[in-house]
Amino acid sequence: MGVIRGHVRVFYQLLINTLLVSVTNYTVWFAITFYTYLETRSVFATGVISGVFLVMTALTGIWFGSLVDHRPKKLMMQISAGVSLTLYAVALALYLVIPHEEFRDPASVPLWILIVLLMVGVIAGNIRTIALPTMVTALIEDGTRDRANGLVGTATGVSFLVTSVISGLLVALGGMLWVLVAALVVLGLSIVHLGLVRMPPGASEAAAPTDGVDVPTSRIDLRGTMRVIAAVPGLSALIVFSAFNNLLGGIFMALLDAYGLSMMSVQGWGLLWGVLSTGFIVGGLLISRTGLGSNPVRLLLMVNVVCWGVTLLFPLRDSVIWLTAGLYLYMLVVPYAEAAEQTILQKVVPYERQGRVFGFAQSVEQAASPLTAFLISPIAQFVFIPYMTDGAGARLIGDWFGTGAARGLALVFVLTGVVGLIATAIALRSRPYRRLSERYVTAEPAVTG
Numbered sequence: 001m002g003v004i005r006g007h008v009r010v011f012y013q014l015l016i017n018t019l020l021v022s023v024t025n026y027t028v029w030f031a032i033t034f035y036t037y038l039e040t041r042s043v044f045a046t047g048v049i050s051g052v053f054l055v056m057t058a059l060t061g062i063w064f065g066s067l068v069d070h071r072p073k074k075l076m077m078q079i080s081a082g083v084s085l086t087l088y089a090v091a092l093a094l095y096l097v098i099p100h101e102e103f104r105d106p107a108s109v110p111l112w113i114l115i116v117l118l119m120v121g122v123i124a125g126n127i128r129t130i131a132l133p134t135m136v137t138a139l140i141e142d143g144t145r146d147r148a149n150g151l152v153g154t155a156t157g158v159s160f161l162v163t164s165v166i167s168g169l170l171v172a173l174g175g176m177l178w179v180l181v182a183a184l185v186v187l188g189l190s191i192v193h194l195g196l197v198r199m200p201p202g203a204s205e206a207a208a209p210t211d212g213v214d215v216p217t218s219r220i221d222l223r224g225t226m227r228v229i230a231a232v233p234g235l236s237a238l239i240v241f242s243a244f245n246n247l248l249g250g251i252f253m254a255l256l257d258a259y260g261l262s263m264m265s266v267q268g269w270g271l272l273w274g275v276l277s278t279g280f281i282v283g284g285l286l287i288s289r290t291g292l293g294s295n296p297v298r299l300l301l302m303v304n305v306v307c308w309g310v311t312l313l314f315p316l317r318d319s320v321i322w323l324t325a326g327l328y329l330y331m332l333v334v335p336y337a338e339a340a341e342q343t344i345l346q347k348v349v350p351y352e353r354q355g356r357v358f359g360f361a362q363s364v365e366q367a368a369s370p371l372t373a374f375l376i377s378p379i380a381q382f383v384f385i386p387y388m389t390d391g392a393g394a395r396l397i398g399d400w401f402g403t404g405a406a407r408g409l410a411l412v413f414v415l416t417g418v419v420g421l422i423a424t425a426i427a428l429r430s431r432p433y434r435r436l437s438e439r440y441v442t443a444e445p446a447v448t449g
Contacts, residue, residue, distance in 0.1 A: 007140075028183050043381045045106040057362065062363050064130050066359065076127050077128055088121050132152060150288035156335070163273075240364075240432075244304070279328045306330075
């Protein structure tokens with residue numbers, strides 16, 4: 001695979017440890033979303049959860065990137081898991097002492113305290129998502145990093161597969177109780193395991209500046225990060241394109257659970273996500289075997305075309321089969337987008353700045369999703385659902401499109417897909433796209449010192 005001799009074992013140990021933590025955090029995230037909807041039956045509440053989560057992710061990305069660059073990466077991974085474990089323990093105590101009737105009101109203060117505790121715990125895990133690609137740069141030879149990124153995508157897919165099944169079953173069996181107990185056990189094991197991993201000399205330490213300029217560890221250094229991004233022609237366009245792609249993610253996060261749960265039980269929805277997650281695994285394995293080709297920038301935009309097309313087509317019928325086929329294709333191509341962006345950044349960004357650039361990219365890209373999540377969920381609840389239940393939409397297209405709350409959500413997906421396809425076609429013909437493609441081909445690979 002092109003892993004530097006002697007480092008292959010370390011790479012796989014980090015991958016396994018990250019898989020354990022990802023399973024834990026995804027389980028908590030899926031479960032609290034499922035639990036809130038099942039207790040409150042409020043699309044608006046689940047939309048607000050998604051929006052707040054993504055806002056917090058966007059606000060912390062740059063800071064997390066600075067921590068990764070300025071401190072030992074293994075230590076930051078351990079701190080990340082420790083913070084999550086502590087917050088989950090507090091959340092479990094709250095869940096046990098508060099009467100469960102309090103969690104059935106979407107305006108309940110204890111419910112939202114529980115949600116915020118769990119969200120912050122999950123967000124603390126994002127330190128790992130920033131640290132891991134910088135470790136790929138340190139451990140993997142240039143030219144095969146795209147394949148290593150594919151394996152990282154496969155690990156993410158495996159975590160989705162395990163998580164979706166576990167979270168649905170655990171919520172059905174005991175609400176949030178067994179979800180939080182399992183999270184505490186797995187996170188504790190992951191901290192112990194990471195403590196036993198021996199990093200190669202220099203691979204985990206804070207990166208030393210190659211340009212002789214750096215900032216104190218307490219500073220975020222947004223200005224320096226912006227200079228690095230501006231110095232690479234088309235890099236800002238890459239981040240903008242990825243942010244645009246995440247507009248789709250905001251709509252999915254806000255509405256997809258409610259749409260799926262309108263067709264099946266929480267157990268069935270969780271099991272379906274287990275099946276769908278195999279698409280993520282297959283996509284990652286394909287990348288690890290074949291790579292991304294000579295132009296990952298074009299590939300990134302073509303993935304946009306597929307994702308928006310899926311969003312347009314799968315809601316046209318009120319069918320679990322259409323939903324499953326569309327989401328499987330979506331899951332299959334998403335690893336290509338993630339691996340393409342990581343591979344580009346790993347090649348053109350100096351190693352000592354990669355944590356901050358990855359964190360900045362995460363912040364900017366995730367900022368797009370809250371916009372749609374906050375806007376779409378109330379619009380869907382108060383406009384599109386009534387429109388397709390007993391409003392003009394039901395009378396106009398209800399004969400062939402269907403009527404009811406679920407068809408209101410479906411109409412949101414269809415209209416979003418149309419707008420997304422038009423915008424992506426414009427982006428493919430833009431000058432920044434051509435400049436970024438040329439820059440990737442001519443760039444010298446980043447050095448790790």
